[in-house]
Amino acid sequence: MTTRAHPSDAPDSQPGPLQVVVLAAGKGTRMRSRLPKVLQPLAGRPLLEHVLQTAHGLHDARCVVVVGHEALAVRQAFAARPQLRFCEQSPQLGTGHAVQQACPQLDDAGVVLVLYGDVPLVRAQTLQPLLDAARAGALALLTVRLAQPAGYGRIVRDPQGRVLRIVEHKDASAEELRIDEVNSGILAAPAAALKRWVGSLRNDNAQREYYLTDVVQLAQAEGLAVHAVQAADADELLGVNDRLQLAQLERLAQRRSAEQLMRDGVTLLDPQRIEVRGELVCGCDVRIDVGCVFEGRVELADGVEVGPHCVLRNCRIGADSRIEAFSHVDGAVCGPGVRIGPYARLRPGSELARDVHVGNFTEVKNSTLGEGSKANHLSYVGDASVGARVNIGAGTITCNYDGADKYRTVIEDDAFIGSDSQLVAPVRVGRGATLGAGTTLTRDAPAGQLTLSRARQQSIEGWVRPQKKSST
Numbered sequence: 066m067t068t069r070a071h072p073s074d075a076p077d078s079q080p081g082p083l084q085v086v087v088l089a090a091g092k093g094t095r096m097r098s099r100l101p102k103v104l105q106p107l108a109g110r111p112l113l114e115h116v117l118q119t120a121h122g123l124h125d126a127r128c129v130v131v132v133g134h135e136a137l138a139v140r141q142a143f144a145a146r147p148q149l150r151f152c153e154q155s156p157q158l159g160t161g162h163a164v165q166q167a168c169p170q171l172d173d174a175g176v177v178l179v180l181y182g183d184v185p186l187v188r189a190q191t192l193q194p195l196l197d198a199a200r201a202g203a204l205a206l207l208t209v210r211l212a213q214p215a216g217y218g219r220i221v222r223d224p225q226g227r228v229l230r231i232v233e234h235k236d237a238s239a240e241e242l243r244i245d246e247v248n249s250g251i252l253a254a255p256a257a258a259l260k261r262w263v264g265s266l267r268n269d270n271a272q273r274e275y276y277l278t279d280v281v282q283l284a285q286a287e288g289l290a291v292h293a294v295q296a297a298d299a300d301e302l303l304g305v306n307d308r309l310q311l312a313q314l315e316r317l318a319q320r321r322s323a324e325q326l327m328r329d330g331v332t333l334l335d336p337q338r339i340e341v342r343g344e345l346v347c348g349c350d351v352r353i354d355v356g357c358v359f360e361g362r363v364e365l366a367d368g369v370e371v372g373p374h375c376v377l378r379n380c381r382i383g384a385d386s387r388i389e390a391f392s393h394v395d396g397a398v399c400g401p402g403v404r405i406g407p408y409a410r411l412r413p414g415s416e417l418a419r420d421v422h423v424g425n426f427t428e429v430k431n432s433t434l435g436e437g438s439k440a441n442h443l444s445y446v447g448d449a450s451v452g453a454r455v456n457i458g459a460g461t462i463t464c465n466y467d468g469a470d471k472y473r474t475v476i477e478d479d480a481f482i483g484s485d486s487q488l489v490a491p492v493r494v495g496r497g498a499t500l501g502a503g504t505t506l507t508r509d510a511p512a513g514q515l516t517l518s519r520a521r522q523q524s525i526e527g528w529v530r531p532q533k534k535s536s537t
C-alpha cells in the first residue's frame with residue numbers, strides 16, 4: 066500500500082458536516098430557452114430543486130450552489146431558502162474551476178459531495194456508498210456502464226481494476242473510447258484534500274478547461290484510494306442537455322412517482338397516465354383514473370376517488386369524496402364526502418363542507434358551502450357564503466361584480482334558490498327562504514318567505530300569430 070502524503074486525510078479524520086457542492090453555472094445552450102437550464106421544470110419543479118431535495122435527504126448536508134449563467138435568476142428562484150449558499154463562477158472555465166469557486170465556502174473538516182444541477186434523478190441511497198468511502202478517506206466516483214458511452218468521460222483502470230484516471234471523450238484515444246464505464250461527474254472526497262486538488266488543476270486539454278475529473282490523478286499521486294462506485298440504475302445519472310432529454314427524464318420521474326404512489330397504497334388505473342407536477346399526498350384506498358394532472362401540493366384523504374381527466378392544483382380533498390371526470394379543482398378545501406363534477410370548476414378560496422355536491426358546469430370561487438348544500442347544474446357561485454342544506458337551482462348566478470368592485474352574497478341555512486335566479490350582490494337570502502325560479506334578487510330575501518321577482522304570467526285569448534304578407 067502506498068503511504069498517505071497528508072495525515073489529515075487518514076480514515077476517521079472526516080467528522081463534521083457533509084458539504085454538497087452543486088454545479089449549476091453552465092449555460093445549457095442546447096435547451097434553446099430563455100429560462101436557465103437548472104430552472105427548467107421536471108415533474109413541476111425546477112431541475113435544481115430535485116438535486117437540492119436529494120441533498121436535503123442526506124444527513125446533515127450543507128449546500129453551496131455554483132451559479133454563473135443567469136446567476137441572478139437562479140438565486141431568486143431559491144430565495145425562499147435562506148440556508149442555501151451560492152457562489153458565482155464567471156467566466157465558466159470548467160467543472161474543476163466551478164468547484165474552485167466554492168472552496169472559500171467549504172470547511173476543511175468533513176467530506177464534500179459534488180452534484181450536478183442538471184442530473185436530477187440521482188437518489189440519496191445511491192450516493193451513500195460514495196459518502197462512506199469519502200469518510201474513510203478515499204476519493205469516490207459514481208460511475209456507470211453504458212451501451213452508448215459517447216460524450217462521457219471514460220474510467221481508465223489498470224489491469225488490476227484500479228482506477229487510474231478519467232479521460233474526457235474529446236481527449237480520449239481510440240482504445241479509450243471503447244471503454245464503456247463512464248463518469249457520472251458525481252464524486253465525493255475528504256474536504257481538505259478536494260480543496261487542495263482543485264487548487265492545482267491545469268487546463269492543458271482539448272477544451273482548455275479545468276477538469277474536475279483530473280483530481281483522480283492528483284489523488285493517485287498522493288497515494289489516496291480511488292473508489293469507483295458503479296450505479297445499478299443508469300437512469301439516475303441521466304443529465305438534461307436538451308428538451309428531448311428533458312422529456313425523457315419527465316417520463317422517468319413520472320414513472321417513479323406513480324410507482325411510489327402504488328407502493329403507498331394508491332390505485333392508479335393506468336400508472337402511465339398520471340402526471341404529478343409537485344407533491345401528491347394520499348391516504349389509503351385512493352383511486353385515480355386516467356389522465357389526471359396534479360399540480361402544487363394536493364392532499365387526497367382516505368377513500369377519495371378521482372375520475373378521468375381531472376386537474377387538481379393546491380387543494381385538499383376530504384375522505385370518501387368523489388371528483389368526477391373533467392373537473393378542475395384549484396386552491397379548494399373540500400369534504401369529507403363531497404361530490405364534484407363531472408365538469409365542475411372549483412377556484413381558489415372555495416371551501417366545501419361535508420357532503421356538498423357541486424355538479425356539472427358549476428363554477429365556485431372564493432365561497433364557502435355549508436354541510437349538505439348542493440349546486441348541481443350550470444351555476445356560478447362567487448364571493449358567497451352559503452349555509453348548510455341549501456339547494457342552489459340550475460342556472461343560478463351570483464352577480465358579484467359591478468365592473469369595479471366585488472360584493473358578497475350570503476345565503477343562510479336551508480334556503481332554496483329557484484332555477485335561473487340572479488343574486489345581485491351585496492345581498493342576503495335569509496334562513497329557510499325560497500326564491501322563485503327566475504328571480505333577480507336585488508334586495509335581501511327575508512327568512513322563511515317566498516320571494517320572487519317575476520312578471521305575472523298572462524295568456525291572451527283570441528290572439529293570432531302575424532302572417533307573412535304576400536309579395537305581389
Ligand code: UD1
Pocket residue numbers: 088089090091092131154156157158159160161162163181182183216217218219231233247248249250275276277278304
Ligand atoms: C462532465 C465530466 C464527464 C462526465 C460528464 C457527465 C468533467 C471535465 N467532465 O462532462 O467526465 O462524463 O460530465 O455528464 O467534469 N458546469 C459549471 N461550470 C463550468 C462547467 C460546467 O458549473 O464551468 C456545470 C454545468 O452547469 C453542468 C455540469 O457542471 O451542470 C457538467 O458540465 P458539462 O459541461 O455538461 O460537463 P461535460 O462536458 O458533460
Ligand code: CA
Pocket residue numbers: 304306
Ligand atoms: Ca453534460
